[in-house]
Amino acid sequence: MSLHVAKRMVEVQRSLIRGIAEASNKPGIISFANGNPGNETYRPELFAKFVAEGFAEEPLTLCKYGNSLGYEPLRNAIKTYMSERWEIDFTRNEVLITAGGQQTCDYTTKVLLDEGDVIITEEPSFASCYNTFRSYYGTLAGVTLEEDGLNIEELEKAILENPNARIIYVIPNFQNPTGYTYSLEKRKAVYALAKQYNLAIFEDDPYCELRFDGEDIPPIKSFDLDGRVLYGGSFSKTVSPGLRIGFLIFDKELETRITVAKQVTDVHAGMINQYIAYRCMISDFSEHLKRCQDIYKHKRDVMIQQLEEKSPEGLTWNHPEGGLFITITFPEGFDTYDFAFNAIDNGVAVIPGAGFYIDQDKPRNTLRVCYSTSSDEEIIQGIDSLCTYAAKWLSKQQ
Known part of the structure; x- marks a missing residue:
């Protein structure tokens, strides 16, 4: 069979991250590869209770088609939470419930991007959104991501060099893959540059509520006075990725276009899952978040302690104040691609830095490690294996 494949899908690249994750699904492999929440943060018993109560109290609501914008009690709960926490003005903004955070990127791109338009994105960044941009025939222009955010001089240069730039893409909190904020x-x-040059900002913020050190920093959306910031949130990292519930906050002037973008994809998010997310928000959400934060702080501390004790000379790493990720940096000129694939044979799975760049073929000297899914024992054993293997690999390169 030789069916024609649309050009937009030919341009989409296979995920290097998924490839590593699949290769690590072997007995005995300790995986720091998957950016998933820890199993101990899930609450299946509570979900079962909410579903039973939902079908007892409003069974027809959960069985029927819903509003394309989403289940109104959930939307209202999000509005209340985001207005009280971040002072986002919902007289000017609206909320759409999506099937996970990835759909917030899809709808933003679908509504704002024409073929050949440019998305200015931090590098490194989340490769799945790179592919979303490519699937709408977008052109990617990368800007260096520093530990405190985009290099602003490079950002303005990229804007000036790309007059058909339409969107600036950022992950402002505990960024994937770096852990930077x-x-x-x-x-x-x-925001000032986006306003000066009339660009939209897609603020992708699934990790915001996972801060366990330092002071909260308000989202860009909180000081957006002219409707150019579209804010993507998600329950995947805080409640459960299996629910596939995210949300997009956007200026009301875009409501018709955003709603139609949703309707031509899947009409509305799943009613049962929206109901579970709503009940989570109005029950003990703050206490649940604090528990998640404590779990991840502990795991981060265990991993960093192990790196400090066992790392060979030449490796450095950052110290994130939240989220799920740490970046390990090897000496300049070291390529982590082959290292990461060979590390699996040494019992540990990590993601090479190349997987988070526009050009995945260019050598990179970083690794993304995720501490969220492993036990203390697995972190200790996995970092020991990783550092032992890194020492051998580094000695071969000298």
Whole structure:
């Protein structure tokens, strides 16, 4: 069979991250590859209770088609939470419930991008959104991501070099893959440039509520006065990725276009899953988040302690204040691609830095490691294996 494949899908690249994750599904492999929540943060018993109560109290609501914008009690709960926590103005903004955070990227791109338009994105960044942009014939222009956010001089240069730039893509909190967080100054600078040159900002923020050190920093959307920031949130990292519930906050002037974008994809998000997310929000959401934060802080501390004790000379790493990820940096000129694939044979799975760049074929000297899914024992054993193998690999390169 030789069916024609649409050009937009030919342009989409196979995920290097998924490839590593699949290769690591072997007995005895300790995986720091998957950016998933820890199993101990899930609450299946509570979900079962909510579903039983939902079908007892409003069975027809959960069985029928819903509003394309989403289940109204959930939307209202999100509006209340985001307005109280971040002072987002919902007289000017609206909320759409999506099937996970990835759909917030899809709808933003579908509504704002024409073929050949440019998305200015941080590098490294989340490769699945790169592919979403490519699937709408978008062109990617990368800007260096520093530990406190985008390099602002490079950002303005990229804007000036790409007059058909339409969107700036950022993950401001505990970024995937780096774990970096934008400073307030960088957030304001990104917004100021977007306003000066009339660009939209897609603020992808699934890790915001997983801060366990330092001070909260408001999202860019909180000081958006002219409707150019579209904010993507998700319950995948805080409640459960299996629910596939995310949300997009956007200026009301875009409501018709965003709603139609949803309707031509899947009409509305699953009613039962929306109901579970709603009940989670109005039950003990703050206490649940605090529990998740404590779990991840502990795991981060265990991993960093192990790196400090066992790392060979030449490796460095960052110290994230939240989220799920740490970046390990090898000496300049070291390529982690082959290292990561060979590390699986040594009992540990990690993601090479190349998987998070526009050009995946260019050598990179970083690894993404995720501490969220492993036990203390697995972190200790996995970092020991990783550092032992890194020492051998580094000695071969000298």
